[in-house]
Amino acid sequence: MGKVKTKVGFGEKVREIEVDVPDGEPAPWGADAKLTVVGTDVVRVDAAMKASGRAKYTYDINLRDMLCALVLHAPYGAAQIKKLDTSKAEKMPGVKGVLPFKKAGDPIRYHGDEVAAVAAETEDQAEDALHAIEVEYDRKPVVTTIATAMAAGAPQVFPGRENVRPGRGGQPRGDAEGAIKSADKVVEAAYETQVQTHSSFEPHGTVAKFNEDGSLTVWCSTQATFGIRQQAQQVAGRGTKVRVFAEFVGGGFGSKFGLHVTGAAAIRLAKQTGRPVKCMCTRESEHTTGGNRPSSLQKMKAGLDKDGQIQGLIVETFGSGGIGGGGGCANPIIYSYGAGKKTESDVFVNGGPAAAFRAPGHPQGIFALDSFMDECAHAAGLDPLEFRKKHSRDEVYRAQWDLGAKMIGWERRNKEAGKGSGHLRRGIGMASTRWGQIGAPGSRVDVIIRDDGTVEAHNGAQDIGTGTKTVLATIVAEELGLKPPQVAVKMGDTDLPMGPGSGGSVTAPSVGPAARNAGIDAKEKLAELAAKKLGVEAKDVVFADGKVGTLKFEEACKLIEGGSLRGTGERRNNYATYRGGVAGCQFADVEVDIETGRIRPVKVVAVQDAGRVISKLTFESQVLGGVIQGISYALYEDRILDRNVGTQMNADFLNYKIAGPADMPEIEVVAFSIANAGNNCGMAGLGEPPTIPTAAAIANAVFNATGLRLRSLPMTPDKVLAAAGKKEW
Amino acid sequence: MPKKQKRGKGFSRREFLTAGAAAAGGAAIGGRTAEARPAGPKTLGPKKVAVTLNVNGKDRELEIEPRVTLLRALRNHLDVTGPKQACDRGACGGCSVLVDGLLVNACMMLALDAVGRKIVTPEGLMEGDKMAPIQEAFCAHDALQCGFCTPGFVMACQWTLNRRKSPTLAEIKKDLSGNICRCGTYNRIFQAVQTVAKKR
Numbered sequence: 033m034g035k036v037k038t039k040v041g042f043g044e045k046v047r048e049i050e051v052d053v054p055d056g057e058p059a060p061w062g063a064d065a066k067l068t069v070v071g072t073d074v075v076r077v078d079a080a081m082k083a084s085g086r087a088k089y090t091y092d093i094n095l096r097d098m099l100c101a102l103v104l105h106a107p108y109g110a111a112q113i114k115k116l117d118t119s120k121a122e123k124m125p126g127v128k129g130v131l132p133f134k135k136a137g138d139p140i141r142y143h144g145d146e147v148a149a150v151a152a153e154t155e156d157q158a159e160d161a162l163h164a165i166e167v168e169y170d171r172k173p174v175v176t177t178i179a180t181a182m183a184a185g186a187p188q189v190f191p192g193r194e195n196v197r198p199g200r201g202g203q204p205r206g207d208a209e210g211a212i213k214s215a216d217k218v219v220e221a222a223y224e225t226q227v228q229t230h231s232s233f234e235p236h237g238t239v240a241k242f243n244e245d246g247s248l249t250v251w252c253s254t255q256a257t258f259g260i261r262q263q264a265q266q267v268a269g270r271g272t273k274v275r276v277f278a279e280f281v282g283g284g285f286g287s288k289f290g291l292h293v294t295g296a297a298a299i300r301l302a303k304q305t306g307r308p309v310k311c312m313c314t315r316e317s318e319h320t321t322g323g324n325r326p327s328s329l330q331k332m333k334a335g336l337d338k339d340g341q342i343q344g345l346i347v348e349t350f351g352s353g354g355i356g357g358g359g360g361c362a363n364p365i366i367y368s369y370g371a372g373k374k375t376e377s378d379v380f381v382n383g384g385p386a387a388a389f390r391a392p393g394h395p396q397g398i399f400a401l402d403s404f405m406d407e408c409a410h411a412a413g414l415d416p417l418e419f420r421k422k423h424s425r426d427e428v429y430r431a432q433w434d435l436g437a438k439m440i441g442w443e444r445r446n447k448e449a450g451k452g453s454g455h456l457r458r459g460i461g462m463a464s465t466r467w468g469q470i471g472a473p474g475s476r477v478d479v480i481i482r483d484d485g486t487v488e489a490h491n492g493a494q495d496i497g498t499g500t501k502t503v504l505a506t507i508v509a510e511e512l513g514l515k516p517p518q519v520a521v522k523m524g525d526t527d528l529p530m531g532p533g534s535g536g537s538v539t540a541p542s543v544g545p546a547a548r549n550a551g552i553d554a555k556e557k558l559a560e561l562a563a564k565k566l567g568v569e570a571k572d573v574v575f576a577d578g579k580v581g582t583l584k585f586e587e588a589c590k591l592i593e594g595g596s597l598r599g600t601g602e603r604r605n606n607y608a609t610y611r612g613g614v615a616g617c618q619f620a621d622v623e624v625d626i627e628t629g630r631i632r633p634v635k636v637v638a639v640q641d642a643g644r645v646i647s648k649l650t651f652e653s654q655v656l657g658g659v660i661q662g663i664s665y666a667l668y669e670d671r672i673l674d675r676n677v678g679t680q681m682n683a684d685f686l687n688y689k690i691a692g693p694a695d696m697p698e699i700e701v702v703a704f705s706i707a708n709a710g711n712n713c714g715m716a717g718l719g720e721p722p723t724i725p726t727a728a729a730i731a732n733a734v735f736n737a738t739g740l741r742l743r744s745l746p747m748t749p750d751k752v753l754a755a756a757g758k759k760e761w
Numbered sequence: 762m763p764k765k766q767k768r769g770k771g772f773s774r775r776e777f778l779t780a781g782a783a784a785a786g787g788a789a790i791g792g793r794t795a796e797a798r799p800a801g802p803k804t805l806g807p808k809k810v811a812v813t814l815n816v817n818g819k820d821r822e823l824e825i826e827p828r829v830t831l832l833r834a835l836r837n838h839l840d841v842t843g844p845k846q847a848c849d850r851g852a853c854g855g856c857s858v859l860v861d862g863l864l865v866n867a868c869m870m871l872a873l874d875a876v877g878r879k880i881v882t883p884e885g886l887m888e889g890d891k892m893a894p895i896q897e898a899f900c901a902h903d904a905l906q907c908g909f910c911t912p913g914f915v916m917a918c919q920w921t922l923n924r925r926k927s928p929t930l931a932e933i934k935k936d937l938s939g940n941i942c943r944c945g946t947y948n949r950i951f952q953a954v955q956t957v958a959k960k961r
Contacts, residue, residue, distance in 0.1 A: 075900055075901065075903070076900065076903055076905070078908075079899065079900035079903065079905060079908075080892060080896075080900055081908075082899075082905050082908030082911045082912075083883070083892060083896040083897075083899040083900055083905060083908075083911055083912075083915060084843075084883060084884065084886075084887055084892055084896055085842070085843025085844075085882060085883030085884045085911075085912040085915070086843070086884065087908055088842065089842075089845075089909060091842075091845065091846065092836070092842035092845075094836075094837070094840050094842070100837075154826075154829075154837065155833055155837060156826060156828060156829060156833070231943055232907075232909075232943060233845070233847050233853075233855065233907060233909035233910050233941075233942070233943045233944075234845070234847070234907070234909045235847075280907075280908065281907060282845075282907045282908070282909030283906075283907040283909060283943050283944055285943075314849065315847065315848040315849060315850070496907060497905075497906035497907025497908060497909075497944050498906070499906075649903040650903060652903070653903045653906055653944075653946065653949065654906075656945055656946065656948060656949065657906055657944045657945030657946065658945070659945065660942075660945030660946075660947060660948075661943075661945050664945075684848060684850055684852060685847075685848040685850070685852035685853045685941060686850065686852040690941050690943065691945075692937075692938055692940070692941055692947075693933075693934045693937040693938050693940065693947050693950070693951075694934045694935065694938045696934065696947045696948055696951075698948075699948050
């Protein structure tokens with residue numbers, strides 16, 4: 033298409049830019065685009081299936097002759113298997129297959145490491161059979177925290193390898209040490225964050241069925257259907273034709289890219305027994321093997337000049353993804369800080385391997401960074417919001433901060449932290465978030481219009497609860513002049529066109545623009561037919577209000593020969609854009625009981641952009657969910673490993689605390705729509721950014737309420753009381 | 762969690778081997794029970810027994826080991842998969858069903874204990890393809906994301922609406938406190954309950 037002028041920005045800050053649009057792409061929806069259904073409150077297209085209980089998730093697939101498989105997991109953090117005997121289990125009632133993963137002599141490095149799997153006629157029989165597997169362990173010393181793993185003489189998680197993999201980090205910028213040395217004020221603090229498990233409500237699991245023609249059908253609770261197809265092929269044997277279904281997925285949050293041991297067990301046991309096999313994680317094994325957010329220790333040091341400007345910042349982080357890597361913390365980002373230096377180290381402990389978890393590295397990184405910004409503001413004697421404005425010129429941030437401050441009533445905050453009386457103290461704090469994804473090429477969407485007037489949109493990727501199906505229906509409906517419920521969306525099937533794994537908040541902004549292209553392609557084909565009938569030019573046929581030109585949509589569809597027509601759309605490269613990523617901020621109003629140590633969030637305001645808002649309801653839901661997970665991370669969740677044997681002590685939902693209904697504050701969400709012209713819809717990633725700043729905003733509010741600086745997550749009553757005990761009240 | 766009461770003197774999951782059959786349950790279990798012991802309470806299992814469960818208004822016959830929970834009987838034997846097995850320990854409410862109008866964690870009740878009672882799952886709130894008002898409100902408010910906790914929440918909300926005419930926000934929060942949502946939809950669930958309460 034070539035160079036196109038388009039309006040970008042938000043509110044009153046709109047300006048015209050020129051973007052280079054690839055051939056075959058329409059002009060992007062600019063800030064002044066007249067849109068009918070995009071941006072409105074579209075009801076989630078699969079909501080009724082879910083609310084009625086009719087939606088079939090992987091866990092709900094029941095096939096004729098299906099066996100139930102369960103995995104036996106090691107109960108200790110470190111051990112060597114002395115003996116593994118499955119012979120008794122094989123003879124148990126109903127048992128049809130046994131699959132050892134380990135043998136005598138093999139090491140165990142975390143609680144949850146897989147030992148064997150069994151397949152039986154019923155779930156109860158499979159449980160019995162697990163108990164009949166005889167395993168003897170020779171227990172070894174464990175390390176369960178960053179601190180103990182780094183201590184001199186600590187047991188090595190991988191014998192012969194240091195527990196600490198030191199010192200990665202970006203290029204230092206300028207002379208941070210020098211800047212701090214010559215600073216007017218030096219601020220220094222260390223922050224700790226806990227391990228959080230994904231705790232997807234539907235655990236990991238797979239149903240595997242070999243068909244008569246040798247092909248394999250897999251239902252998998254996954255956030256990457258096409259990735260699973262490849263992995264399942266590797267397990268089933270090269271050349272096996274695999275089809276993966278994931279029509280409904282009970283959450284993933286980053287943990288469900290892999291086939292997981294349950295998937296491998298289901299496929300191998302299906303092959304072994306010649307029967308379909310379902311293998312799901314229990315809640316316990318979901319906690320221990322399903323992935324987690326690494327713990328962290330983050331040391332920060334800054335030098336401020338006499339105006340309160342940060343001149344140098346040194347950040348040293350340690351993160352532990354258990355026996356896995358990837359413990360890095362995403363900081364310092366967002367703010368400008370003069371000279372800077374950062375190192376990050378991975379620390380091994382005897383815990384289950386980390387997995388990508390909704391904005392990997394960011395919630396922990398921003399908890400430290402935005403807490404530290406508050407500490408620096410306090411040291412400089414400046415209002416925290418004014419202090420942040422000194423360290424960012426970003427116009428989106430500034431607009432969002434002003435809006436959030438107004439909505440929470442920033443002026444109500446304590447001018448002096450901790451000032452007040454009584455045992456209940458109120459305070460207000462804030463923090464910010466940034467995310468860099470606006471989607472990528474590689475996806476295709478097909479739109480099928482049938483002669484009976486029905487419309488379908490097809491993409492093989494999955495909707496894990498984020499609302500991707502609704503986004504596709506909305507975009508296609510916009511192009512065809514229909515209402516979103518008139519577009520039936522099929523997703524979660526690898527026989528449909530290629531789509532991305534749901535990671536990095538890329539699904540909607542990757543598939544959405546392809547859906548627009550597919551909608552336009554289908555529209556043009558139908559317009560040709562309608563034009564012939566109406567005796568007008570195809571380009572003059574307008575699709576609006578359920579009409580094609582002067583024809584009713586259904587009448588126009590009757591012109592289709594051969595039953596249906598197919599429009600197809602590819603996701604092309606992103607354009608030079610107004611803004612590469614997305615921004616957001618959250619303000620928290622909390623009440624702290626300084627006698628019980630309980631922190632009660634009263635209200636949270638979340639302002640978030642993700643480029644153009646396509647479906648407002650699902651957009652707000654995503655942000656609401658991010659805030660609630662953030663509250664849960666800030667105040668409750670903590671994977672606790674026994675320090676002597678490495679066993680997780682709270683691998684359930686009773687003792688692993690997830691924020692519940694009674695913990696909810698009022699939450700106000702602002703869908704901050706921005707025309708960014710980064711792709712034909714101006715879409716950007718949303719899933720991850722809204723969970724990033726919540727913990728820091730709450731911690732800053734707690735400081736404002738009490739004058740207590742809590743530098744360790746979760747901020748449980750014991751930590752509040754320990755801090756309160758050191759203060760003169 | 763006061764709401765998740767287990768009624769009757771019947772089996773608990775751990776005690777089924779020794780517990781006596783509850784009067785209500787025993788009568789309907791049918792002829793294949795283990796022989797009665799002269800000196801003690803009647804013992805069932807471990808072999809399968811034939812039972813009839815009234816699920817969503819229909820009598821369903823099945824053969825299960827006495828230890829099988831109501832949840833597994835529904836999901837694995839009757840293919841009623843609205844109730845979800847998310848924690849299997851009564852800690853999340855994903856398997857909430859109504860048993861004789863009382864909200865129950867189906868994973869914490871033996872199927873035998875539900876014999877002779879009316880079991881309602883989210884599927885049973887529907888009239889044909891028409892959803893109940895609370896289900897419609899869930900859709901209108903987008904009170905769901907991945908949807909895996911939704912059937913359990915729908916039942917808990919229905920129970921609240923059954924027992925309270927116009928529940929306050931605090932009452933709704935309290936009544937729903939046996940349920941967890943991982944995606945984070947709570948506030949919209951509260952709105953869904955309030956909308957239904959206001960409209961009727």
